[in-house]
Amino acid sequence: MRTLIFALFLFVPFVAADVPVIEIYWVDDDASGSGDGSRNDPYLYIYEGINAASTGDEVRVHPGTYSENIDFGGKLITVMATTSTPANHVIDGGQSGPVVQFVSGETNSSRLSGFTITNGSGDSFTYTSDTYKCGGGIYCQDSGPRITGCIITGNDVTGNAKYNLGAGIYVGPAGDNTVGTPSLKPWISKCKIHDNFADDYDDAYGSLSYNGYGGGAYIEECTEVDFFENEIYENEAESGWSGAHFYDCTFDNLDSNYFYDNEYVSTDDGAFYVGCDPTDQITDLLITNCLVEGHVCVGIFVSNYIEPCIINCTSVENYYGFVLTADANTTDDITAYLRNNIFYDNTYIQGLVYGAYWADIEADTDYCCVEDGSSGIATSGNATSTYGSNNQTADPQLDINFRLTSSSTSCIDEGLNSYGSPNKVPSYDIDGDRRYNSVGDPNDIGSDEYTGT
Numbered sequence: 419m420r421t422l423i424f425a426l427f428l429f430v431p432f433v434a435a436d437v438p439v440i441e442i443y444w445v446d447d448d449a450s451g452s453g454d455g456s457r458n459d460p461y462l463y464i465y466e467g468i469n470a471a472s473t474g475d476e477v478r479v480h481p482g483t484y485s486e487n488i489d490f491g492g493k494l495i496t497v498m499a500t501t502s503t504p505a506n507h508v509i510d511g512g513q514s515g516p517v518v519q520f521v522s523g524e525t526n527s528s529r530l531s532g533f534t535i536t537n538g539s540g541d542s543f544t545y546t547s548d549t550y551k552c553g554g555g556i557y558c559q560d561s562g563p564r565i566t567g568c569i570i571t572g573n574d575v576t577g578n579a580k581y582n583l584g585a586g587i588y589v590g591p592a593g594d595n596t597v598g599t600p601s602l603k604p605w606i607s608k609c610k611i612h613d614n615f616a617d618d619y620d621d622a623y624g625s626l627s628y629n630g631y632g633g634g635a636y637i638e639e640c641t642e643v644d645f646f647e648n649e650i651y652e653n654e655a656e657s658g659w660s661g662a663h664f665y666d667c668t669f670d671n672l673d674s675n676y677f678y679d680n681e682y683v684s685t686d687d688g689a690f691y692v693g694c695d696p697t698d699q700i701t702d703l704l705i706t707n708c709l710v711e712g713h714v715c716v717g718i719f720v721s722n723y724i725e726p727c728i729i730n731c732t733s734v735e736n737y738y739g740f741v742l743t744a745d746a747n748t749t750d751d752i753t754a755y756l757r758n759n760i761f762y763d764n765t766y767i768q769g770l771v772y773g774a775y776w777a778d779i780e781a782d783t784d785y786c787c788v789e790d791g792s793s794g795i796a797t798s799g800n801a802t803s804t805y806g807s808n809n810q811t812a813d814p815q816l817d818i819n820f821r822l823t824s825s826s827t828s829c830i831d832e833g834l835n836s837y838g839s840p841n842k843v844p845s846y847d848i849d850g851d852r853r854y855n856s857v858g859d860p861n862d863i864g865s866d867e868y869t870g871t
Contacts, residue, residue, distance in 0.1 A: 447482030499532030
């Protein structure tokens with residue numbers, strides 16, 4: 419019987435399932451200029467590969483400097499570098515608008531990976547009589563692409579627009595939409611975003627100053643944002659929020675980002691801002707494993723979200739470690755939960771909680787390391803601070819990279835390994851090291867988990 423079954427199997431014809439054929443187009447800045455995009459006869463420009471590609475295809479780009487501005491044109495394709503060194507794959511926009519555009523409803527299936535994006539100047543548009551200039555390096559309108567492993571640097575949004583937003587990268591809708599309409603789901607990870615500039619504009623009489631926000635990134639009215647494992651530094655915004663500015667967004671992943679030395683210009687400024695319209699009051703904001711240091715302004719600023727959670731973050735050597743606010747028009751009271759965080763060596767105060775007029779806000783802090791203890795968190799307006807009994811006050815003894823050391827006794831094994839349902843405590847730290855969050859095994863406090871090395 420076994421012989422018969424085997425014999426029958428040998429003669430059953432194999433019918434292949436319909437598998438889409440993925441075409442690969444090659445680009446090389448040393449190409450002849452008349453190539454067909456094949457490996458042996460590549461295109462000279464990236465845009466040629468994009469024009470030739472169809473859904474699912476790849477455009478692979480050899481090292482070189484490509485002086486062009488590219489638009490994905492709504493295509494669900496991957497444009498990727500052929501090596502793992504973004505500095506060797508440069509797209510130079512020549513101050514002729516955004517270097518890269520996603521403006522035709524692209525999704526996470528439209529992917530950009532492994533490039534240096536530089537010398538972009540943004541796109542201009544008018545909405546309800548206000549003028550905007552956005553997205554010097556990367557401009558995403560009504561689109562949610564996947565951008566990974568890129569260096570976004572040396573871009574600006576300047577000029578006489580009323581709002582200059584997102585010099586490094588801008589993601590947002592074409593107009594003023596309610597939250598989640600349209601459903602923009604950008605994915606930005608493992609990128610270095612630095613030395614971008616969002617300028618103010620003063621009129622000819624010097625009497626009217628317009629607004630530059632989000633030197634590194636400005637992301638607004640998006641759903642399910644993935645923004646993780648990025649390094650955001652030395653960006654500048656004249657009016658505020660020089661590192662990254664998020665507004666009216668929901669998040670899938672806001673984790674393991676490193677903000678440092680983003681430049682202070684205005685008093686209304688911070689390195690890392692997450693806010694929403696007080697009439698929207700989005701729930702379920704979770705910020706984890708972020709390291710924020712070296713700012714003469716606010717480290718982490720959260721405004722108007724209902725029950726935001728900040729867990730396993732380190733905010734040190736800023737002016738304020740964190741600021742939590744509720745604006746006057748909020749409709750629901752706010753309780754912010756802070757767990758497993760380090761707030762230390764911030765110049766003015768470790769934290770400020772502010773509720774405007776009738777807006778009530780409470781900061782619930784426990785299992786954190788806070789310099790000066792409960793007096794290190796100030797309140798103003800309709801704000802209160804609940805300071806738990808499991809907080810630490812001793813110096814965390816961080817090394818020069820703001821990681822824990824063997825002397826960090828106030829932080830090692832002093833944190834929670836579980837909080838909320840489902841558990842909001844991250845399983846890994848900012849460096850990708852496993853946190854010891856098995857049952858009964860405490861976590862460390864801060865963005866770093868001490869590994870003993």
